Amino acid sequence: MPGPGGARSPRYLTIAATLRDRILARELAPHDPLPSERELGEQFGVSRMTARQAITVLESEGHVCRRPPRGTFVAEPRVRFRIGSFTEEANRLGRRPRAELLWAAETEPDPDTRAALDLHDGATVHAFRRLRLMEDEPIAIETTYFAAAATPGILDKADEGSLWTLVTELYGTELHHSDAVLESIVLDEKSCALLHIRAGSPGIMLTRRTYDAAGACVEYARDVYRADRAAFEVTASLTS
């Protein structure tokens, strides 16, 4: 209640702040349902559209999660990843990783992929798109490219596990280091459907390269993570 004339900030931000405080105070715990948008409108004396705007703020902060048509729920905290293998990261965090193969194919590389893998004209790639899950909750969509010439027969063998393990075992490749560019994006409709989040949700995109001991790029990948579930730990040496 802003009370006498003091209200400086919009009502939807005041409502969002009230609900955020309740969540941070654990009055509302993860998985608890929030009141419906119609109920919140009544409670705060605003229209449904204004209550909805408040919920949208909390959703983009990752504090709540809409699950139509069941309702809106308090979200779980984020998982902290390092740049590397999803499988290894999940294991490090004591979670159960899983992969669902969406598709695998030998294709022409797009220009970025060709440049990253240093392919000559006409060379093809083995491409995989996989949904990555932890405890059966979808977290990320990985799209991975290997030079086809370097990975014969891999298409039939990619399954639910780690592609890195597979590449190491099949071809004796020693993976040495990775680099990545991280940026904040808005996920497209298809990705949101796969990740079980609403259209237009925020994500973090990693454009990632993995190198062998000789410094050759052996993997080029684009991963999109749910922004509400993932954070990334990184390190940098400053001795230039």
Add this chain to the structure above:
Amino acid sequence: MPGPGGARSPRYLTIAATLRDRILARELAPHDPLPSERELGEQFGVSRMTARQAITVLESEGHVCRRPPRGTFVAEPRVRFRIGSFTEEANRLGRRPRAELLWAAETEPDPDTRAALDLHDGATVHAFRRLRLMEDEPIAIETTYFAAAATPGILDKADEGSLWTLVTELYGTELHHSDAVLESIVLDEKSCALLHIRAGSPGIMLTRRTYDAAGACVEYARDVYRADRAAFEVTASLTS
């Protein structure tokens, strides 16, 4: 009117896609104004609120930038940072960095800061909050903490330049490496005002520690970057 029954996706996403295509095709170049929300509503035969929803999608993608009450404009592409000194990164990218000191003070550390800097009870910190700009465009807000005992007299000397350079020159500290946690956030009202973006815009938060050659943490910082202007390059060794 969806027309001949084929419309699968909501109108606001269709409108956003149309405008996004024009931007990517450079039909609309950076700094060009978009039609106003009222005009777009007329052009696409929808209400202003629906046109507005389309613009909001493009805004959170970083494709456009609202500047009330002047209008909505096509945004510039993002700047690619590495984890490290804002000043050095700007120089590496051929940009002109600048800092505006918002405040500097000796204060009690919060629990996270105390733990990071490994301070004993009662030890204080020197805290700085600075707005970081490139070519006079605000990009990030840095909040930096040093142990007060290790940085005598620094409060008066912090100016427009690099804090790292200052620490190195004043105390002979050798900065060796950094680590950081990156996550996607929604910026609060005050930060948005400082960064000249609208309330509720997305940001990337870095929680950052810098260590000396002996492995002691000498700096703890929380930086928030505009998600529409910044991307981060990171590397990781895989030889565990």
Add this chain to the structure above:
DNA sequence: CAGTGGTCTAGACCACTGG
């Protein structure tokens, strides 16, 4: 079938800016 969030309408008033 009741209730949810998703989408959408057709208005309204506001603060603020530039000309």
Add this chain to the structure above:
DNA sequence: CAGTGGTCTAGACCACTGG
């Protein structure tokens, strides 16, 4: 002062889910 985006209202219909 005209025009902008910011906020807000009081409704509407939809697809979808769980009981």
